[in-house]
Every structure is written in C-alpha cells, then in structure tokens.
Amino acid sequence: MPIAIGLEGSANKLGVGIILHPHPSPPSPHDSAHSDDEQPSASHPPKKPTSPPVQILANLRHTFVSPPGTGFLPKDTAAHHRRWVVRLVKQAMQQANVQLADIDCICYTKGPGMGAPLSSVAIAARTLSQLWAKPLVGVNHCVGHIEMGRAITGAANPVVLYVSGGNTQVIAYSAQRYRIFGEALDIAVGNCLDRFARVLNISNDPAPGYNIEQIAKRGTVLLELPYAVKGMDVSFSGILARVEELARKLLRTTPETPWVDAESGAEVTKADLCFTLQETVFAMLVEITERAMAHVGARQVLIVGGVGCNERLQQMMGMMARERGGSVFATDERFCIDNGIMIAHAGLLAWGQGFRTGLGESTFTQRFRTDEVLVNWRD
Amino acid sequence: MAATNLIGTAVVEVEHKLPLPFDESQESFELIAQGAESLLYRTTFSATGQPAALKVRPEKKWRHPTLDKRLTRARILAEARVLVKLSGEGIVASGSGNSGKRAKVKQPREGDHDVAGLKGFVPAVLALDWESGWMMTEWIEGRTVKKAVYDTKTDRNGDNTTEATEALKSLLACIGEVIGILHASGVIHGDLTTSNMMLRAQPSTPESIASPTSSLAGDIVLIDFGLSSQSVSEEDRAVDLYVLERAFGSTHPREEYLFPEVLKTYAESTRSGMHGKTGKLVLRKLEDVRMRGRKKSMLG
Numbered sequence: 079m080p081i082a083i084g085l086e087g088s089a090n091k092l093g094v095g096i097i098l099h100p101h102p103s104p105p106s107p108h109d110s111a112h113s114d115d116e117q118p119s120a121s122h123p124p125k126k127p128t129s130p131p132v133q134i135l136a137n138l139r140h141t142f143v144s145p146p147g148t149g150f151l152p153k154d155t156a157a158h159h160r161r162w163v164v165r166l167v168k169q170a171m172q173q174a175n176v177q178l179a180d181i182d183c184i185c186y187t188k189g190p191g192m193g194a195p196l197s198s199v200a201i202a203a204r205t206l207s208q209l210w211a212k213p214l215v216g217v218n219h220c221v222g223h224i225e226m227g228r229a230i231t232g233a234a235n236p237v238v239l240y241v242s243g244g245n246t247q248v249i250a251y252s253a254q255r256y257r258i259f260g261e262a263l264d265i266a267v268g269n270c271l272d273r274f275a276r277v278l279n280i281s282n283d284p285a286p287g288y289n290i291e292q293i294a295k296r297g298t299v300l301l302e303l304p305y306a307v308k309g310m311d312v313s314f315s316g317i318l319a320r321v322e323e324l325a326r327k328l329l330r331t332t333p334e335t336p337w338v339d340a341e342s343g344a345e346v347t348k349a350d351l352c353f354t355l356q357e358t359v360f361a362m363l364v365e366i367t368e369r370a371m372a373h374v375g376a377r378q379v380l381i382v383g384g385v386g387c388n389e390r391l392q393q394m395m396g397m398m399a400r401e402r403g404g405s406v407f408a409t410d411e412r413f414c415i416d417n418g419i420m421i422a423h424a425g426l427l428a429w430g431q432g433f434r435t436g437l438g439e440s441t442f443t444q445r446f447r448t449d450e451v452l453v454n455w456r457d
Numbered sequence: 458m459a460a461t462n463l464i465g466t467a468v469v470e471v472e473h474k475l476p477l478p479f480d481e482s483q484e485s486f487e488l489i490a491q492g493a494e495s496l497l498y499r500t501t502f503s504a505t506g507q508p509a510a511l512k513v514r515p516e517k518k519w520r521h522p523t524l525d526k527r528l529t530r531a532r533i534l535a536e537a538r539v540l541v542k543l544s545g546e547g548i549v550a551s552g553s554g555n556s557g558k559r560a561k562v563k564q565p566r567e568g569d570h571d572v573a574g575l576k577g578f579v580p581a582v583l584a585l586d587w588e589s590g591w592m593m594t595e596w597i598e599g600r601t602v603k604k605a606v607y608d609t610k611t612d613r614n615g616d617n618t619t620e621a622t623e624a625l626k627s628l629l630a631c632i633g634e635v636i637g638i639l640h641a642s643g644v645i646h647g648d649l650t651t652s653n654m655m656l657r658a659q660p661s662t663p664e665s666i667a668s669p670t671s672s673l674a675g676d677i678v679l680i681d682f683g684l685s686s687q688s689v690s691e692e693d694r695a696v697d698l699y700v701l702e703r704a705f706g707s708t709h710p711r712e713e714y715l716f717p718e719v720l721k722t723y724a725e726s727t728r729s730g731m732h733g734k735t736g737k738l739v740l741r742k743l744e745d746v747r748m749r750g751r752k753k754s755m756l757g
Contacts, residue, residue: 250707257707263749300523309648309684309700357521364519365493372493373603373652373708397519402491 080182080430081135083170083206084422087159087199088191088219089244090142090150094166095419096174096181098133099426132229135174137412137419138166146279149272156194163202170418178210185425188216188435189446191244196442204440215425216435219416220245220448223382224256225427226420231407237376239367239395240448242383242416243268243287246363247448248310248370254453259370260310267359268385270314270321274355277325278348285415290352291388297353299339299346305358310369312362321355360391364398377404387414427455476513476589486511492652494532494683499596502583508596509583515590532683533587539644539685540594543579578635579679597678599658602632603651605673606709624673626718628656633722634729635677636698640739641730645693647684649701651708654679694731695742698723702743 079101086093142158144150186203189196207214224238238249238256246262268287275286280293303320306313328351331337337346344350367379379399381392386408396406413420431454473488473496474480486498495512502509514529516522580594600608605628609621632654639646646653657676686693698720706713720743723729724736731739 252707253710255710257710259704259707300521302527305524305528307684308696309650310704311700357524361520361524369493369648372491373650373704394519398517401518 080426081176081180082183082185082215082422082426082429083167083181084185084217084222084418084420084425085163085167085199085203086187086219086222086416086418086421087163087195088187088189089195089242089416090144090155090158091139091416092142092159092162092166092199093139093416093418093421094136094163094170095134095138095417095422096136096170096176097419097422097426098135099430100133132423134419135176136170137417138170138173139415139417140166141284143283146281147276148282149276150282152192152194155192156198159195159198160202163199166418167202167206181210181212183213183215183425183429183434184210185215185217185421185429186440187219187222187421188441189443190219191442191444193442193444196444200440200442204437207437207440213429214435214437214440215429215433216440216442217421217425217428218446218448218451219421220247220249220446221256221451221453222420222424224249224380224448225424226413226417227380227382227407227409229423230409230413231380233378233380233407235376236378236380236407237367237370237374238380238382239363239386240383241267241363241381241385241391243272243385245383246312246314248366249448250370250374250376251453251456254456256448256451256453258447258449259373260312260366263308263311263313264315265318267312267314267363268383270318270359271355271385273318274321274325274351277322278329278351285384287385287388290356291390293349294352294356294390295349297347297349297351299342299344299350299354300357301339301346301350301354303354303358305362307362307365310366310373312366314359317355317359321351324351324354356388356390360388360394363391364394367395368398368402371399371402371404377402378407379404380407382409382414384415387411431455473513473515476586476591479511479591492681494681500593502593504583507583508598509593510580510596511591511593513591529590530587533585533590533592535685536682537582537585537587537592539682539687540579540582542687543639543642543644544581577676577678578638579682597655597657597680599656599675599678601652602628602654602656602677603708605656606651606712609673622715625712625715628673629715629718630722630726631677633719634726635679636701636719637723637726637729637731637736639679639730640694640697641735643687643689644682645686645688645697646679646682647686647697647700648681649697650704653681691739691742692746694739695746698739698743699746702747 080099082097084095084097140162142150142155184203184207186199187196203214220240223240227238235251240247240249244266246266247258248260249256250259271290272286275290280286280289301324304316306316328337328346328348339346371377371379379395381395385391392406392408399406475486479486484501484503486500488496489499490497495514498511498513500509500511501507514533517525580597583593583595585592606625609625636649655678656673657678702716705716720740723731724740725732729736
C-alpha cells in the first residue's frame with residue numbers, strides 16, 4: 079500500500095505530512111459518492127473500483143509568524159524552514175509509526191511560491207531522497223490543495239475556488255488539466271488582506287486573515303470600496319490602495335475628532351473596516367465563482383487555500399450555491415492552510431502513474447501554473 | 458409604455474418571484490436560463506406583441522444588501538446604455554413610467570441611427586427598470602455559440618471532421634469581425650465568453666455577417682453587457698480579447714487550437730473596425746497581457 083511523505087514550504091508555513099493510499103477494493107454494487115479516481119492504479123477495469131478514503135498518518139505544521147505591522151521576508155522564512163524541517167520530519171515519522179522501508183516516495187512542493195523558502199524545502203527533500211534512497215516527486219502547490227480538497231470532501235467534480243495569500247484562481251477540471259477560468263490579475267486576495275492588516279497593526283498570529291475575520295464580526299458599517307470584476311477575473315490592487323487609505327484615516331482619528339460615516343451616522347471603527355473589506359472582496363470572489371459555475375454548468379463549489387478557512391466566505395459561497403441548487407464544500411484549517419499532507423497526497427497520485435522527478439530535475443520555481451500539470455490520474 | 462394587465466396568472470417557476478410589474482402580468486414567462494448575473498425568461502412584450510427576453514437580476518442575498526443594490530443598478534444601467542448606443546435604437550418604454558428616470562439612459566440623438574453599425578448584432582432594449590432590477594430586450598432565436606460549438610459534428614474518435622473544422626473556423630472568423638466592430642465603436646464587452654454570444658437562426662439582412670456553412674449558419678449576436686464599459690484604450694481591448702481567449706480555451710479545449718482565427722479577422726478583416734494599425738497594436742498588447750498571467754508573482 080503506497081505511502082508518501084510530503085514537504086511543503088512555499089510560504090511561511092512549513093508542513094510535513096505522511097499519507098497512505100489503500101489499495102482499491104473490487105467493484106461493489108454501490109458506488110460510493112466518495113472520490114473513486116484517486117487511486118494510483120494504471121489499469122482500466124470495466125468498472126471503476128471503489129476506494130476507501132485516504133489515510134492520514136501524520137500532518138504536522140509549524141508557522142513562521144512575523145511581528146504585527148510586518149510581513150514575512152523570504153530570507154527569514156527560509157531560515158525558519160531550515161530550523162524546523164528535521165524536527166518535523168522525525169516527529170512525523172514517529173507519529174505515523176512507519177519504517178523507512180514502507181515509504182515509497184518523497185514529495186515536495188516544486189512551486190509556485192517564494193523562492194528562498196521553496197529552495198530550503200527542496201534541499202531537505204533532496205537530502206532525504208539521497209539518505210533514504212527513495213524517489214522524489216515534485217508537486218504543484220495548487221494541485222495539492224485541489225486534490226486534498228477533493229479527497230477530504232468527496233466532491234466529485236466541483237468548480238474550485240483556490241484562495242490564499244499567494245494565489246487566487248477559479249479552476250475547473252477538463253481533459254486531464256485543471257484549467258484556470260478566472261484569477262486575480264494583480265495580487266492575491268489573501269495578500270490584499272494581509273497587507274491591510276499591517277497598516278492597522280493587526281496581529282499575524284496565527285494568521286492576519288484569521289484576526290481580520292474575528293474583528294470583522296463586530297463590524298456593521300459598509301463603506302464604499304472599488305469593486306473590480308473583469309469578466310471572470312478580479313483585481314485587488316485598487317481595493318487595497320483604497321482600504322489602506324481608509325485605514326490610515328482611521329489611525330488619525332482621535333476621541334475629539336471621530337470619523338462618522340455620513341450614510342449611517344455611526345462612528346467608523348477598525349471592525350467596520352475589516353467588515354467592509356471582507357464583504358467586498360468575498361462578494362467579488364463569489365461572483366467570479368458563480369460565473370464559472372454558470373458557464374461550465376456545475377453545481378458544486380470547493381473552496382481551498384488559507385482564505386478558504388474563513389467562515390464568512392464559506393457562508394456566502396454556500397448561499398450562492400444553494401440559490402443555484404448546488405452546494406459548497408470546504409475543509410477545516412488542517413487542510414485549507416498550507417500543509418504537507420496535500421503534497422504527499424497529490425505526489426502519491428502522480429507517483430502511481432509512474433511520475434518521478436529525477437535529482438537533476440528536482441528544482442523549484444516561483445511560477446508554476448496550475449494548468450501545466452498533466453492530471454493523468456483522472457479521466 | 459409597457460402595458461400591464463392585472464388579471465390572469467403568470468406561468469412562472471415557483472422559486473423565483475417575478476418583479477413588478479410582471480408578477481401580475483397576463484403574459485406567460487418561461488424560465489430559460491439561470492446565468493451568473495440574471496434569470497432569463499422568454500415572454501411577450503405586451504406593447505408590441507413581439508417575443509421578448511426578460512432579464513431579471515434577482516437580489517443576491519449572499520451579498521451585503523447595500524453592495525447588492527449598488528451593483529445591480531450600475532450593471533443594468535451600464536448594459537442598457539451600451540445597448541442603446543450600439544443598436545442605435547432608443548428604449549421603447551421605461552418600466553417605471555417616470556419620465557424623470559428615463560433620462561438615466563439617453564435616447565440616441567436624431568439622425569444617430571445605427572451609428573455603430575451594430576444594429577442586429579446586439580439585442581434592442583424594449584424596456585427596463587433599474588430600481589426593480591430588470592431589463593427587457595428583443596428575443597434572439599437561436600443557440601449560444603457555446604452550444605453550437607458543442608453540437609458540432611465530430612467523428613467516432615471525437616475529433617472534428619474536416620467539414621466541422623471549416624465550419625468552426627468561419628464561425629470564429631465571424632466572431633473576430635463582430636468584436637472588431639464592437640471595439641471600433643468604443644465599447645468593451647467585459648465578459649466575452651461563448652455563453653454570451655448567440656448564433657441567430659436565420660440571417661436578418663443581406664449585410665449581416667453570416668457563417669456560410671449550414672451547421673453553424675446564422676448571425677452572431679452579442680448579449681450580456683452587464684460588465685461593459687466605454688473605452689478606446691488598447692489595454693482594455695486586449696483584456697477583453699484575453700478574457701475570451703481564456704474562456705474559450707477552458708470551455709472548448711478540443712477547439713482551442715482554432716482560436717487564432719478570431720484574432721486574425723479581428724485585426725485583418727475589412728469588415729472589422731479594427732483592421733490595420735489599431736488591430737495590430739491591440740494584438741501586441743494582448744501578448745503583454747498574456748505574459749502577465751504567466752510571469753506575475755501574486756505577492757505584492
């Protein structure tokens with residue numbers, strides 16, 4: 079039964095995961111609703127075998143958190159990953175209770191992401207591969223998120239909204255590729271949220287987006303922000319510029335000179351700014367997802383990526399999906415936030431199709447389009 | 458004035474309630490599609506008796522109500538303004554009946570008819586009410602280009618037959634010309650996809666651009682101008698083409714290799730308003746726009 083270890087470190091989260099793919103069982107009269115094509119079997123039996131769910135043997139993560147008002151820099155992040163990777167790998171192996179001999183491959187994030195952190199993880203992966211004499215599998219970070227989302231939620235063929243600090247894409251599967259239907263044209267939505275947090279000195283622990291979400295719950299005033307949807311694409315830099323301006327305005331207010339919103343008559347607070355930003359950017363995301371669904375004729379939506387943990391986004395997406403007679407699928411923070419298990423999972427799927435990354439090719443890259451990957455473990 | 462008869466029942470889907478004044482109209486309403494932006498009903502325009510498309514933008518409860526209202530209003534108006542400008546035809550009637558409100562969408566000037574040369578390529582606006590969130594246009598008989606491409610004959614292996622390939626090529630060539638005319642008239646569609654283009658069943662006039670081959674014959678009609686804007690910049694035009702390029706590739710992967718036909722006629726056909734230097738500049742900008750997708754880092 080194939081087992082893989084996966085290393086993830088494209089941003090400030092270092093993740094190590096160990097996954098097991100049980101062998102497919104013979105076809106049963108009842109097709110399970112669960113994903114039936116995640117098995118790395120190359121043969122094509124007349125009826126697809128059903129498969130029990132994947133087994134997560136270990137899923138550990140350590141996050142590099144920078145002080146409030148700052149973002150994480152590549153150099154420091156890479157240093158963090160180098161400091162923690164050995165510890166996490168050892169812990170993961172212990173927790174999974176597997177022997178070296180059981181491991182079939184070492185999967186790592188080839189890209190996309192930040193250069194220095196990716197490099198550190200690639201080095202760790204290569205080292206393990208040499209030490210343990212196991213093959214390497216380079217994995218696309220976005221494909222990792224998608225495959226893990228599908229495996230955990232059982233969504234068969236949803237439109238995927240992948241939203242994180244580094245990526246914002248609307249994806250639909252077609253002919254062995256994850257095609258990008260819509261995306262952010264400038265910065266990712268998570269990046270917009272993170273940079274806004276810095277202006278207001280909102281804590282980065284555990285993540286700026288998480289704290290914005292909690293503060294936003296107390297907000298009520300909706301200010302006006304530019305709304306930039308271009309077909310199935312979105313743009314966030316204009317919104318960021320405007321909301322940063324509003325944040326600086328808020329910081330200049332004093333008890334003697336409060337900022338009163340003309341329309342509602344209420345005093346504008348940090349919570350209102352967070353609320354305004356969330357409502358606007360999430361509405362944009364739900365809109366482009368809806369367009370893709372309408373265009374493709376899909377009813378299921380799967381949200382993956384760090385921003386996918388946000389409950390307000392999940393709520394809005396769920397309402398939209400229900401209005402269309404569909405449903406939304408999302409995972410919890412173990413899987414939305416960058417993690418090693420998704421790399422192990424996607425890597426093992428590719429490995430099962432015979433995919434290997436030779437040592438000479440075990441590079442990393444900051445730009446790696448989701449549609450560049452041949453998804454040959456699916457029809 | 459859009460007449461509304463208050464007696465009788467409307468034939469309508471249970472889940473979606475029709476807005477005023479249609480909720481008590483005697484006409485029949487058949488729900489044709491639920492697009493991303495609006496519900497599309499087939500009905501009859503009471504004032505003239507012609508078949509009409511009623512586009513209703515329902516409230517999106519998942520959006521903040523203030524945002525929702527703001528967006529719906531802006532989009533209906535943007536769409537109506539652009540359609541009036543392009544078709545050269547004024548709106549037959551204003552749904553609210555308040556002449557003060559009618560001024561939000563200017564009627565075309567005297568002698569301004571079909572300035573853009575796009576009459577027949579966009580639906581004419583019959584009536585609208587931006588407060589209630591609906592717009593009624595003439596009904597376009599035919600299929601979406603998306604469906605037309607999907608229905609194109611393929612052989613047993615799933616590849617296109619040579620006949621089908623030729624038909625597709627000329628369909629795409631027509632699309633290139635129509636978009637060229639659109640851009641030349643100073644309008645950016647904003648949401649070009651094969652779902653937003655209709656293939657009208659029979660050619661309307663001798664001058665209309667019609668695909669010769671029988672399986673994909675008909676006029677191209679552009680619909681869904683909710684995200685449109687008025688611009689002449691190369692950047693905006695290039696992004697408009699890019700949106701279509703990506704949408705086409707994602708929806709019709711097997712025909713993706715034929716897409717360059719669109720760009721070819723866009724920049725070279727004399728019927729396209731963009732032939733010559735202007736078109737070339739836009740195509741060059743398009744290359745830049747494409748690279749942005751490939752080269753950018755999303756971390757500002």
